[in-house]
Amino acid sequence: MIRGKQNAELGLKEYEDAQDSSDRHEGWRYFIERIDLKAGTDPAEASRHRQTELEGRESKALRDAETPNSPSSDPKR
Secondary structure (H helix, E strand, O other), rough: OOOOHHHHHHHHHHHHOOOOOOHHOOOOOOOOOOOOOOOOHHHHHHHHHHHHHHHHHHHHHHHEEEEEEEEOOOOOO
């Protein structure tokens, strides 16, 4: 984890510059995300936290997709 947007962008550029081009070609990319964990959080704990948040977002998206956004005013639909 890196504190601050500029530090994160600089760190990301350094990682990308050091990344093997074949990894990048295969789709391995680094990314910046805003999280509510403190800097220095154990990487395994941070990964569990991210996975839990991802599963929550996916569940919500599935529920939202199953529920119509608004009832149709046309009874034939």
